[in-house]
Amino acid sequence: xxxxxxxxxxxxxxxxxxxxxxxxxxxxxxxxxxxxxxxxxxxxxxxxxxxxxxxxxxxxxxxxxxxxxxxxxxxxxxxxxxxxxxxxxxxxxxxxxxxxxxxxxxxxxxxxxxxxxxxxxxxxxxxxxxxxxxxxxxxxxxxxxxxxxxxxxxxxxxxxxxxxxxxxxxxxxxxxxxxxxxxxxxxxxxxxxxxxxxxxxxxxxxxxxxxxxxxxxxxxxxxxxxxxxxxxxxxxxxxxxxxxxxxxxxxxxxxxxxxxxxxxxxxxxxx
Amino acid sequence: xxxxxxxxxxxxxxxxxxxxxxxxxxxxxxxxxxxxxxxxxxxxxxxxxxxxxxxxxxxxxxxxxxxxxxxxxxxxxxxxxxxxxxxxxxxxxxxxxxxxxxxxxxxxxxxxxxxxxxxxxxxxxxxxxxxxxxxxxxxxxxxxxxxxxxxxxxxxxxxxxxxxxxxxxxxxxxxxxxxxxxxxxxxxxxxxxxxxxxxxxxxxxxxxxxxxxxxxxxxxxxxxxxxxxxxxxxxxxxxxxxxxxxxxxxxxxxxxxxxxxxxxxxxxxxxxxxxxxxxxxxxxxxxxxxxxxxxxxxxxxxxxxxxxxxxxxxxxxxxxxxxxxxxxxxxxxxxxxxxxxxxxxxxxxxxxxxxxxxxxxxxxxxxxxxxxxxxxxxxxxxxxxxxxxxxxxxxxxxxxxxxxxxxxxxxxxxxxxxxxxxxxxxxxxxxxx
Numbered sequence: 001x002x003x004x005x006x007x008x009x010x011x012x013x014x015x016x017x018x019x020x021x022x023x024x025x026x027x028x029x030x031x032x033x034x035x036x037x038x039x040x041x042x043x044x045x046x047x048x049x050x051x052x053x054x055x056x057x058x059x060x061x062x063x064x065x066x067x068x069x070x071x072x073x074x075x076x077x078x079x080x081x082x083x084x085x086x087x088x089x090x091x092x093x094x095x096x097x098x099x100x101x102x103x104x105x106x107x108x109x110x111x112x113x114x115x116x117x118x119x120x121x122x123x124x125x126x127x128x129x130x131x132x133x134x135x136x137x138x139x140x141x142x143x144x145x146x147x148x149x150x151x152x153x154x155x156x157x158x159x160x161x162x163x164x165x166x167x168x169x170x171x172x173x174x175x176x177x178x179x180x181x182x183x184x185x186x187x188x189x190x191x192x193x194x195x196x197x198x199x200x201x202x203x204x205x206x207x208x209x210x211x212x213x214x215x216x217x218x219x220x221x222x223x224x225x226x227x228x229x230x231x232x233x234x235x236x237x238x239x240x241x242x243x244x245x246x247x248x249x250x251x252x253x254x255x256x257x258x259x260x261x262x263x264x265x266x267x268x269x270x271x
Numbered sequence: 272x273x274x275x276x277x278x279x280x281x282x283x284x285x286x287x288x289x290x291x292x293x294x295x296x297x298x299x300x301x302x303x304x305x306x307x308x309x310x311x312x313x314x315x316x317x318x319x320x321x322x323x324x325x326x327x328x329x330x331x332x333x334x335x336x337x338x339x340x341x342x343x344x345x346x347x348x349x350x351x352x353x354x355x356x357x358x359x360x361x362x363x364x365x366x367x368x369x370x371x372x373x374x375x376x377x378x379x380x381x382x383x384x385x386x387x388x389x390x391x392x393x394x395x396x397x398x399x400x401x402x403x404x405x406x407x408x409x410x411x412x413x414x415x416x417x418x419x420x421x422x423x424x425x426x427x428x429x430x431x432x433x434x435x436x437x438x439x440x441x442x443x444x445x446x447x448x449x450x451x452x453x454x455x456x457x458x459x460x461x462x463x464x465x466x467x468x469x470x471x472x473x474x475x476x477x478x479x480x481x482x483x484x485x486x487x488x489x490x491x492x493x494x495x496x497x498x499x500x501x502x503x504x505x506x507x508x509x510x511x512x513x514x515x516x517x518x519x520x521x522x523x524x525x526x527x528x529x530x531x532x533x534x535x536x537x538x539x540x541x542x543x544x545x546x547x548x549x550x551x552x553x554x555x556x557x558x559x560x561x562x563x564x565x566x567x568x569x570x571x572x573x574x575x576x577x578x579x580x581x582x583x584x585x586x587x588x589x590x591x592x593x594x595x596x597x598x599x600x601x602x603x604x605x606x607x608x609x610x611x612x613x614x615x616x617x618x619x620x621x622x623x624x625x626x627x628x629x630x631x632x633x634x635x636x637x638x639x640x641x642x643x644x645x646x647x648x649x650x651x652x653x654x655x656x657x658x659x660x661x662x663x664x665x666x667x668x669x670x671x672x673x674x675x676x677x678x679x680x681x682x683x684x685x686x687x688x689x690x691x692x693x694x695x696x697x698x699x700x701x702x703x704x
Binding site: 264 | 301483681684
């Protein structure tokens, strides 16, 4: 089972690389057919990516989201899923050109992690694991897409007048609105992550909040996005300033996921 | 007073406060909490160590300034909700007032055409109320998701309750840590309760990693002569006498036997980390520093264990006389330590349980606060209040106005699409009203 997962993982990795190249080709050659091919490819890879996670879960006999490798694979999966939903919902293929490099980076990071299946430590053997980590994955995926949308928003202001871009990138106010929708999704799921984590920590460690670095950085991330939501309500701050906060928020997400485990060990060090 | 209230509830003040809180949390998380001056000095240098202690950054999240800042945040949330409540109530009532919409005569999107109910249905608002404008024109009116107006307010309320519950729990709650070997009885802080660990099982897998830890407990209240029993596992706490017992960690212990001139003097069950004064010579102290179940000596790093399986037990000890260290070494298996007329042996190694015991009367308030916060976010993000008002003109044609509180440009697009599909013409900017 795990061998099949390894083969499929390699195919997925190559697939995301191909999708990134196709998306870049679409942006450079400005041909819509290429965008359609990239979108179809990304959808096919998502199906294979889902199969990787399912095989991992069956092979490990548990939810495949308990170590750096599994979380990175799941994170990339959520990025792909949320970006596809937003591409289709808002008819915005250029989003794929900016989102696929991020997915490729994440799946590349996963490929550098140990794929060894380890038994879970007692505190991780809880039904809360699935809720807590899956909500985090959705939240991170949504924040990733919001970051990409905000980067497009910021770059759009610097782009020269071009019929292609005008046709394929929404107006700034619509971009801002789509980014807001993505942050909203992420914020809701991050709140769920923090809440389910607190309930689980109360059961496992006897304390729902211990100011562990992972908890603290989840709170920092939550606050950054709360600032984003408040800024959008103020005249003059909506747009650029809010977009920067969406980017900073995603930097915090990445730090919470990778940086905290690397630099600030705590009770979440296995994650 | 009003001015102060307005300032405290203002958006720039809230944003400033949030930025400050995020920065403090981020910086504090990089400093290991609860260390001594010496440890900080070794890590960061004496000057920085002094600064860390002076600013209470060694216990930042319990410092007076962090608590003060959290209190100011609560005040900000409270003022914001109190000041906004009357206007929110008015806005909420006005949102469903057809006459107000009729009087305003406009919205962020406007179209004209023949069959308004088709447009209402296309917008997902199939139930429109029949009404009249002040001029007596026939009109239709529909609103949806009015509750969405309350999203931010409900969210603020939830956060307020959450912080309040956390603060009250910290102020009034009790927390203890207790470790004991099976068979040992220990007092639970100053509660008057006695905790006996009847049994402790560490279920290990073949590779030596832990699968589960379970402690069987009996808690006694000697004053009342009552007892309560329970089993505690990781992720499955037990509540006894109103205290919640959590299986937090485990360690190793053993029986320490001391003989004097070959005659038994004392036998005590000791956990690694415990001190044992010799019965008839208390200034002579045995310190059971560490236990290695599968002992191995690694050159350059010292004693260690290869696994958690009990294959080759060894005990690291220190001996003190009148608080002066006499010596330290490792005893393997049945080896004996001899100090003058005394002989010390370690035997029967076994696991002890480390329990966290807690009583917090306000956890429910934190949970309710969390659920309300979540509800507020759902209301704020996913219930987007919208109102659609249709007026029949003198020529029989219908003019439809629509307004969405949070939909913005995306609502306008939805309205345009629905209008196009139902045969309505959009009013463009510059068209006569």
